[in-house]
Amino acid sequence: MADEPLEELGGCTPLEYAYTPNMDLIAREGRCGLLRTVPEGFEPGSDIANLSILGYDPAESYTGRGPLEAASMGVALAENDVAYRCNLVTVREGTMEDFNAGHITSAEGADLLRALDAALDGVRVYPGIGYRNLMVVPQGRGAATTPPHDIVGQPIEPHLPRDGDAALLLRCMETSREVFADHPVNRARLREGRLPATQIWPWGGGKKPSLEAFEGRFGLRGGMISAVDLLNGIARLAGMEVIRVPGATGFLDTDYGAKARYAIDALGHLDFVYIHVEAPDEAGHMGDTEEKVRAIERLDEAIGLVLEEPDLVVAVLPDHPTPVRIRTHTTDPVPFAVLGRGRDTARAFTEREAARGSFGVMQARDFLPMLISKR
Ligand SMILES: [Zn+2]
Structure with a gap:
């Protein structure tokens, strides 16, 4: 979802240009920052970035994408x-x-x-x-x-x-x-x-990696919703519940709303659900600005369903940027917004607002501990 200012969008990034009232609400009523999801020396792949966000150090736990997908x-x-x-x-x-x-x-x-x-x-x-x-x-x-x-x-x-x-x-x-x-x-x-x-x-x-169990590490029963094997493999190796959602395709036609509804359901017996949506990344690889904006707007609608639930801590973030100009991933820190962990002065969920957010630039290993802290 993260990108660069584009001339064709009047100098806006796709995230700034897209109509995203729900993500903006998370930013406005919550706090923002930038998250470094790709540690120095690693390629900016979804494997590395998502392991990092989930609190695992790729230097210890990463052996390659293949074995995660095998899992x-x-x-x-x-x-x-x-x-x-x-x-x-x-x-x-x-x-x-x-x-x-x-x-x-x-x-x-x-x-x-x-x-x-x-x-x-x-x-x-x-x-x-x-x-x-x-x-x-x-x-x-x-x-x-x-x-x-x-x-x-x-x-x-x-x-x-x-x-x-x-x-x-x-x-x-x-x-x-x-x-x-x-x-x-x-x-x-x-x-x-x-x-x-x-x-x-x-x-x-x-070769097959070993991941410390998510529940042992964070004291939370966790679940994963993704159409992408890689993400479900990480979840399996970490002992998280893999929640299969009909209609989740891993592409632009994915059923965003179903992912949100299944996540809310799963929170009946889990403490933490990670929803991964691939569509904005695919649009980035296609170099298709219009499709990227549309993917972000549809994602925002689904986030609206999540926000109807009371008493949740909700974070929204990309795993890594996939700018439409270069059509591949970069290692730049990603914008994030968290609802339920204090407030700052951000007015919307965008790259520029997040860069001014009160979390500053955070390392990925600090992200989940912040999210689940009891304060
Ligand atoms: Zn990608």
Whole structure:
């Protein structure tokens, strides 16, 4: 949700431009600040940022995105397994055209991965949601990899896997090109004018991490609502309840209101619910300002449902910025607003107001303790 001032919005950021009466109320009647969600030396991924916000130190608990998603998908990892996120992507003429193969559906992706799995030896692939799938390398060593969303429009050659499992990964990528080239799923997609999934792109590999239980750490029964495997994997490893919401897609068409209603319901037996909405990030990756503003406004409506509940402490924040100008994540601190932990002079929930907020620049490890403090 966090972004930069844009000329096309008259010098406003999407958050400033969007109509957000509910988030503004949280800021006006609560307190604001900036939160550093990506510690120095880490890539600004959703994995790092959300672990940090949930009070875990990535330096201790982070091994890669793949194993977090494996946990969410219920794929058990042996001690020496390395799990990679395995995107379905569109590469043509050596260029990364799309990091999600035209938002390929889960059913199409599963078809392609089944065909690939049959062609691979010793390596397993598992279908996930849409373009987000999983690859497991037994006795793996890891590799230096690049997230495909960081190189859209660029030649892939300088960003291919290096070190460790690289030779194996490159062989699997080659096999996927052969298996997918004339696959019925791709023939149908091309006929319909959609992008084909030309190959897999493994990245973010790591071994199974161990997270201290959320309840033991904070004394709270916690729950997670997200359509994104990564977030649900973190929740599972932390012993939080994973609350599945029908209609939550992880994309722009997600059912925001349902997420809010399920969260309120879950607070009947939980102390803390973390609602993650991916849509503004996806709009940022698409470089689509209008869609980003719309995603923020729809999110705000759902927050309105949460605010109807009495006696809640409510915080709103992005996990990391995804500015539409650069179409990828940055490490800049994110604006946050908290209702129920005092007041300051903020008038609205925006990047600029939050920068003047009374919390100043806070480190992520201090965020949950502040939120749950008894004062
Ligand atoms: Zn993103």
